[in-house]
Amino acid sequence: xxxxxxxxxxxxxxxxxxxxxxxxxxxxxxxxxxxxxxxxxxxxxxxxxxxxxxxxxxxxxxxxxxxxxxxxxxxxxxxxxxxxxxxxxxxxxxxxxxxxxxxxxxxxxxxxxxxxxxxxxxxxxxxxxxxxxxxxxxxxxxxxxxxxxxxxxxxxxxxxxxxxxxxxxxxxxxxxxxxxxxxxxxxxxxxxxxxxxxxxxxxxxxxxxxxxxxxxxxxxxxxxxxxxxxxxxxxxxxxxxxxxxxxxxxxxxxxxxxxxxxxxxxxxxxxxxxxxxxxxxxxxxxxxxxxxxxxxxxxxxxxxxxxxxxxxxxxxxxx
Numbered sequence: 001x002x003x004x005x006x007x008x009x010x011x012x013x014x015x016x017x018x019x020x021x022x023x024x025x026x027x028x029x030x031x032x033x034x035x036x037x038x039x040x041x042x043x044x045x046x047x048x049x050x051x052x053x054x055x056x057x058x059x060x061x062x063x064x065x066x067x068x069x070x071x072x073x074x075x076x077x078x079x080x081x082x083x084x085x086x087x088x089x090x091x092x093x094x095x096x097x098x099x100x101x102x103x104x105x106x107x108x109x110x111x112x113x114x115x116x117x118x119x120x121x122x123x124x125x126x127x128x129x130x131x132x133x134x135x136x137x138x139x140x141x142x143x144x145x146x147x148x149x150x151x152x153x154x155x156x157x158x159x160x161x162x163x164x165x166x167x168x169x170x171x172x173x174x175x176x177x178x179x180x181x182x183x184x185x186x187x188x189x190x191x192x193x194x195x196x197x198x199x200x201x202x203x204x205x206x207x208x209x210x211x212x213x214x215x216x217x218x219x220x221x222x223x224x225x226x227x228x229x230x231x232x233x234x235x236x237x238x239x240x241x242x243x244x245x246x247x248x249x250x251x252x253x254x255x256x257x258x259x260x261x262x263x264x265x266x267x268x269x270x271x272x273x274x275x276x277x278x279x280x281x282x283x284x285x286x287x288x289x290x291x292x293x294x295x296x297x298x299x300x301x302x303x304x305x306x307x308x309x310x311x312x313x314x315x316x317x318x319x
Contacts, residue, residue: 025230029230029233029234032230032231032233032234033233033234033237039290039293042293043286043289043290043293044286044289045289046144046285046286046288046289047282047285047286047289051140051143052140052282052285053282054136055136055137055139055140055281055285056278056281056282056285057278057281058132058135058136059133059136059137059277059281059284060274060277060278060280060281061132061274061277062129062130062132062133063129063133063277063280063281064270064273064274064277065125065128065129065132066125066126066129066130066132066133067273067277068105068108068109068112068122069122069123069125069126069129070126070164070168071090071094071105071109072109072112072113072119072122073122073123073126073168074090074168074171074172074175075087075090075109075113076113076119077168077172078090078172078175079113083176083179085179085180085182085183086172086175086176086179088179089175089178089179089182089203090175091106091109092199092203093175093203093207094106094109096203096207097207097247098276099247099250099251099254099272099273099276100254100269100272100273101269101272101273104269126164127157127161127164130160130161130163130164131153131156131157131160133160134156134159134160134163134218134222135153135156135160137218137222137281137284137285137288138150138151138156138159138222138223138224140285140288141219141222141223141288142223142224142225144288144289144291144292145223145225145227145292146292147223147224147225149224150224151224159221159222162221163217163218163221163222166214166217167214167217167218170210170213170214170217171210171214173210174206174207174209174210175206177206178202178203178205178206178207181202181205181206182199182202185198185202186198186199186202204244208240208241208244211240211243212236212237212239212240213236215235215236215239215240215284215287216232216233216236218284219232219235219236219287219288219291220232227291231291232291234290234291235287235288235290235291236287236291238287238290239283239284239286239287239290242283242286242287243280243283246279246280246283250276250279254272257275259271259272259275
């Protein structure tokens, strides 16, 4: 019956498609990041154990074996893509992040990447040494998360290769974007101090996010159990920031250590790199402890990804 004058019309609205609540997820993630900051001190407890330093020494030794093959891989990709700016950016990042021996390493990389046989051998060495890096680190992560069973050697090798490939892709993506920004925004500036300052900012602008994402992948993929993907991000975030601080402090302290006088001209550089990678391994183990402690201490703000996660270890575990 058609409505008459004075009849109140009511409409029934049908619910539309659900809108992803990304704002709420972002807000809760930010709360998680802030509250994780309060756990940085207590998470250092794991670093006082003998196991942590045993893992760190093992990771450091294999990281030195993997360093040059990993850089050879990145430069080879730059050669295959015919990207000279990306290659130059790789050398700049090496000079920025390597504590010593950057010029010697650059000349060696130029020589090594000019021979195809060396490139193939470097890939083989990277595959072997990557397992040496990630195997002890997986054992450490399983310990702090409370996972009782470790992967087999073959299983760890597969995961290690996936992590190496993913980290290489992230690193090269950061290199390409940084090189493009540098060519477009920095190179046209001919004022020396301004050019140098902007070049530093561009490198950090792309290197730091890629470092954080790489830590995120390691903290998420490497444990032999279900780890909530969003929950480990704050630990990766703070570990990436602390890595920048540690790099600066290490650069200030290195001249005081005077390894060249203590070890001579032959061994001072390997010792420097060993100490550098050892400090980096300690930092990663700290991040691993921070990620697990964040799950234990903050159950009230877990994100939806935790609903399908495995049970969290009790707060009495050694993290």
